[in-house]
Amino acid sequence: MSTAAIVILLVLLAPIIGVVVWVVLAAGFTTVPAGSLGLVVKNGKATDHTLAPGRHWVPLVRRFMIVEYPSVEMAYRAGEGASTASSELDRSGPSLSCALGDRARADVSYTVRYAIIPEQLRTVHERFGPQGINGLVRDESARAISRSLSDPEVTVASLFGSERTETEARLAAAVTAALEEHGLRVAGFVLGPVDLGRTGEVIQATVRARFELALEEAEAATRLAQARNDGELERQITSLREGAWRYRETDLWRELVQRSDGVQLGRRRPGYGPGRLGLTVREDTPTNDPATTDQTTTDQTAADDTSTATGMP
Incomplete structure (x- = not known):
């Protein structure tokens, strides 16, 4: 074979050989995704070669495989x-x-x-x-x-x-x-x-009892002052002074609002009586009990007469 033929053959085979080499090399590139570690496994057995996230080349001719593990927490x-x-x-x-x-x-x-x-x-x-x-x-x-x-x-x-x-x-x-x-x-x-469990319930009950005692001690002074004022009010009521009733009016309305036994506040009918307030207090009673209804009506009438005589709303 002449020199010219050899040169022509090399020129033709060189690109083919380059393409084959590139295909083999490109197939060996692998990418380990971010947040992962790649363990190189050879013929089914783990190696000490660990791949960090990124692009790596592993020769396929030796039957390598990459097993991914998380690298993050x-x-x-x-x-x-x-x-x-x-x-x-x-x-x-x-x-x-x-x-x-x-x-x-x-x-x-x-x-x-x-x-x-x-x-x-x-x-x-x-x-x-x-x-x-x-x-x-x-x-x-x-x-x-x-x-x-x-x-x-x-x-x-x-x-x-x-x-x-x-x-x-x-x-x-x-x-x-x-x-x-x-x-x-x-x-x-x-x-x-x-x-x-039950031990925790005992601990919480003990803690609550300590704070409830502190609350009672804090409110004791207020209750003592209120008792003294009520005693003074008892002496003022005998004189039917308007100021004594006005002092007690706020506490009475607060007690009515805080009651939970069926007390209701309603609007009094027009013309019920001159000088009367437009609110009335009524307690819920069963409608199927005539005796109870009559007794409630009688008590309400007596209460209205008493409030009229004393001037209390």
Whole structure:
């Protein structure tokens, strides 16, 4: 073959070879989406090669595969229904029922925020896989919290005031140590509401009683002053002075409004009597009881006559 033929052959084959090489190389490019980590799996076995988000080239001739895991923080919320999970990164479950160090029962709600440690992604993949991380966090966090709360030093008082902060820090340290053993880094821990059952009801009743006693003491001075004024009013009533009745009028109307036994305020018929007010007070009575109705009418008439004589509305 002449030199010219060789040159012509090379000119024709070079583009073809370039296209083939480009197709092979282009097929090996893969993109790891943002918020994910790519674990390189060779022939079905995980490797220590972890891919960060972005574009990477993996040789197809060696049968590589990429398994994606979340690289952002995930959350598990204990104390909420499973239907409240908003996404794959935010899971929820029932509250944790356990016993405190003083044997008091408690239903604990908490939130754990965690992320995968990239250097230990292979361990996570081989032991749990993408779908087993949530179960791991649920079980290990519940175990760590139960052990910490069962310590004899932890009592009901440890869940209130400044001791609650110390208890939360203790639980966070226990959960962090438990999850780091399995390749997960704890980014945050929040101790939520704790339901103490009957014990909590006793505590709330004790707190309410203390504030109710303070309220009674605060109102005692007002009631004492009112009793003194009522005593002075009794002496003024015998003189039928208009000022004494006007003083008591506001309290009487307030008592009528606050009554809940069927008292009604109605408008008096025109021409009922000169100098009479346009309001009347009536109590609800059963209409099918004539005796009760007659007695109510008699009492109302007597009350109207009494108010006319005294000048009270």
